[in-house]
Amino acid sequence: MMKINRDPCWLQGTVSNTNFKTFSIEDKDRIVTTIREEMSILFPDTQEISGKGDLAFVFIQDEELGEEGYYIESENSRVVIKANCSKGLLYGFFYIYQQLRQNKPLVTGRSVPDQSFRMINHWDNMDGSIERGYAGDSIFYKDNTFRRDYDLVRQYARLLASVGINALSINNVNVHEVETRLILESSLPDVKMLNDIFAAYGIKTFLSINFAAPKKIGGLHTADPLDEKVIEFWENTIAKIYQVIPDFGGFVIKADSEGEPGPFAYGRGHDEGANLFGRILGKFGGLCIWRCFVYDCAQDWRDRSIDRARAAYDHFLPLDGKFDDNVILQIKLGALDFQVIEPLSPLFGALRHTNQIIEFQLTQEYTGQQRAIYYQVPVWKEVLDFDTKYDYEPSIVKKLLKTNSVNPKLSGICAVGVVGMDDNWTHHKLMQSNIYAYGRLCWDNQLSSEEIAQEWSSLTFSISQKAHEKIVSMLTTSRETYRLYNAPNGVGFMCKPNVHYGPSIDGYEYDRWGTYHFADRNGIGNDRTLNGTKYVQQYSPTRCQEYNDVTTCPDEFLLWFHHVPYEHVLQNGKTLIQDIYDNHFDGVQRVADYQKIWESLSGEIDLVSFKNVRELLKEQYEMAVEWRDQVNTYFYRKSGVVDEKDRKIYE
Ligand code: GCU
The missing domain is CATH 3.20.20.80 (Glycosidases)
Structure with missing residues (x-):
């Protein structure tokens, strides 16, 4: 029997509150052995029988399922997972486990992976x-x-x-x-x-x-x-x-x-x-x-x-x-x-x-x-x-x-x-x-x-619904938060060379890696348009046109495709320089908000996880501040443009 001595992430809880008392599975190969072993770990109260268990794993022939798809059938309290191959049964098994652990109803029918x-x-x-x-x-x-x-x-x-x-x-x-x-x-x-x-x-x-x-x-x-x-x-x-x-x-x-x-x-x-x-x-x-x-x-x-x-x-x-x-x-x-x-x-x-x-x-x-x-x-x-x-x-x-x-x-x-x-x-x-x-x-x-x-x-996590919502909101907004305090508008590579952690605005600027932002006193960005490196031509004609035109190129990709002055007005109505300042202040604020949200979960989240995230959020906050201050100061020094909102930008 496998020893589970590591944090098992999302496979940590067992399922015992089902009507499954028995399961049956036909012998086929080593994946079937795995399913048996997993049954004993994740559904410990369920006994194997041959024939018709409450949870049955059955091989069928159904072309549409391929090697990996599975079919779930449920009659009264009996659930049947059907598949062509044992891989399909394994995936069907994990699906059932995850649904039951989340107290969700089992959706019956076919499931086939979108990507092979x-x-x-x-x-x-x-x-x-x-x-x-x-x-x-x-x-x-x-x-x-x-x-x-x-x-x-x-x-x-x-x-x-x-x-x-x-x-x-x-x-x-x-x-x-x-x-x-x-x-x-x-x-x-x-x-x-x-x-x-x-x-x-x-x-x-x-x-x-x-x-x-x-x-x-x-x-x-x-x-x-x-x-x-x-x-x-x-x-x-x-x-x-x-x-x-x-x-x-x-x-x-x-x-x-x-x-x-x-x-x-x-x-x-x-x-x-x-x-x-x-x-x-x-x-x-x-x-x-x-x-x-x-x-x-x-x-x-x-x-x-x-x-x-x-x-x-x-x-x-x-x-x-x-x-x-x-x-x-x-x-x-x-x-x-x-x-x-x-x-x-x-x-x-x-x-x-x-x-x-x-x-x-x-x-x-x-x-x-x-x-x-x-x-x-x-x-x-x-x-x-x-x-x-x-x-x-x-x-x-x-x-x-x-x-x-x-x-x-x-x-x-x-x-x-x-x-x-x-x-x-x-x-x-x-x-x-x-x-x-x-x-x-x-x-x-x-x-x-x-x-x-x-x-x-x-x-x-075994926590309240409200607490789950807080975690979900942190996760789903986190990419945007990181983007806000990082290199602006798709320009990329303002990180410390080699280690790639923390800001170093010009770290790669005169290096051999081909990752430049070309900032000067007037503006910033890569000219990859038809007047520049013509990279834009590698896209379909429609996309090429969209990206090539500075008025239709999405704001988030602007500096990837264009070299523009700091006063350039973005599609969101702000000047580039003001957008850079705003985003970097916002990004830091959002990390500070995450810290507050996390503190509000104290007592609900297990202590090890709680401390882990608390400490790392502190580090993320410090790093976000570093990004904000280096980026804002860099562009203030280059452009000489002051922040409309008069916030602290170092000289
Ligand atoms: C990046 C990364 C390297 C890696 C490379 C790759 O450049 O920094 O460490 O080897 O990608 O994808 O091969």
């Missing part, structure tokens, strides 16, 4: 550190080997499965020396252990690999994807992996990006690179997930002809349709890098003959590093519901991910992971909500930000 791929990418290194991880060390590794805490891994697997996550990669996309060896025979038994734990919860395991492995560990002098010896290296390596782990998912590959090796070094295209892996992995039913985060990270800031935002589209659009059927392109949601506000990557909608998944980031790299409240559903919904306005149907992102993929089953969503060794998984208790929400929204794209926050809160 629902993945987490871990950026864990084998020394135990996590790239951009802020919730403690890796749960998988320490001291350059595997941590082998299988109870903990199992607890994580059940958290993921309970919200429908079905794939994960277990190491950083930047594959360093030790991790390059994860594909070698000596590592495979350990990889298999993790693979099998996740597989028991319906989750496929992937490894991030180093494109230059043939050179680094294969004794070759090249990693050229068309070189025969290189091909042989990968054929042997991949065959051995599948010998040990027959249900292994495949590879995630970051190539030619931020110093990682790739096909460009050999004059090859990314299609040639990705297809090498696609072909070989395909023989075993594996997949190659290839990232589009490719740009020049050694840019000369003096050279105004380069625009990093253009890079992914410029590199990958010409390759549309040239990838093998089991290659998937993984595209960050925005064209730069997980900023608080970024317009959607223009590859979505434009790329029409290539399997594609959109990449989110659960870990709060640029958004408070698990020390600020930043509930991400509003961001995700903005992009999933975004209409690219191409003149074909469907042009909405959540739909076109599937329809523009060659194989709709190989489309969907992935997100950079967030958990670490911290007792509560996510460092900030309230930020557990992002993992829960991520899974729920991937499954059901129609759910609202509020609905998901409510579900998470009621599954997580």
Whole structure:
């Protein structure tokens, strides 16, 4: 029986107040064993019988359900979960648990996930550190080997499965020396252990690999994807992996990006690179997930002809349709890098003959590093519901991910992971909500930000309705709060270089990363219009026109697309400079309000969670003040314009 010694988030309570005294389940595979075990944890009073239990798990054949969907039937007090495969039964089981725990009626009928791929990418290194991880060390590794805490891994697997996550990669996309060896025979038994734990919860395991492995560990002098010896290296390596782990998912590959090796070094295209892996992995039913985060990270800031935002589209659009059927392109949601506000990557909608998944980031790299409240559903919904306005149907992102993929089953969503060794998984208790929400929204794209926050809160805390409402209001407004005190109007990157925490307005301004705001005494912003870098042209004609025109470009994206004077009047009627001042004062005020709201929950919330959030809110407040004062002072000094409301701006 599994030991649950960690904060189990939303799987903490048992359900005993049902009429279920018995359950029945047909034997099939290890996922069925998981369901049995979960029944004993979450419905401890229910006894297994064969035949017709009060809660019955039944295999059927129903094409529309696919491998993961389920069907709930309820007659009198008997509930039946039907599915084609045990994965569907598992998801149906967690659905029932969550509904009953929230005292909600069971909705009968069919449930099929909206997105096929629902993945987490871990950026864990084998020394135990996590790239951009802020919730403690890796749960998988320490001291350059595997941590082998299988109870903990199992607890994580059940958290993921309970919200429908079905794939994960277990190491950083930047594959360093030790991790390059994860594909070698000596590592495979350990990889298999993790693979099998996740597989028991319906989750496929992937490894991030180093494109230059043939050179680094294969004794070759090249990693050229068309070189025969290189091909042989990968054929042997991949065959051995599948010998040990027959249900292994495949590879995630970051190539030619931020110093990682790739096909460009050999004059090859990314299609040639990705297809090498696609072909070989395909023989075993594996997949190659290839990232589009490719740009020049050694840019000369003096050279105004380069625009990093253009890079992914410029590199990958010409390759549309040239990838093998089991290659998937993984595209960050925005064209730069997980900023608080970024317009959607223009590859979505434009790329029409290539399997594609959109990449989110659960870990709060640029958004408070698990020390600020930043509930991400509003961001995700903005992009999933975004209409690219191409003149074909469907042009909405959540739909076109599937329809523009060659194989709709190989489309969907992935997100950079967030958990670490911290007792509560996510460092900030309230930020557990992002993992829960991520899974729920991937499954059901129609759910609202509020609905998901409510579900998470009621599954997580035993508190009054009023208290739940307060938590939901904090969560659902938190992204806007963070936006208000951060870099203004979509300009991005005013954070401290490398660490990406706290303000440093000019921190990246004369650096090589291609992330500039171009503020001078007259104005600020990137000219990405048709008169500037022409990035705007990468969108559909309708969107291009909207963004190109300073009078129709949405305020929140203004400085992403335009360089404007400080006196420019926004669509909201204010001047840019006044809007910057107002937003930064408001943002801080909103964090102060959160502190008051949280204090009002004292006595209701368990002490550990209460103190955790109280301390982190204090830190968030201090950081918000720092952002406010640095941003306001910076722009006051540049522009010389005083605040209309005469508030304190330092000189
Ligand atoms: C960002 C992040 C890096 C990460 C990279 C990626 O640039 O800061 O740490 O490696 O994204 O997505 O590959």
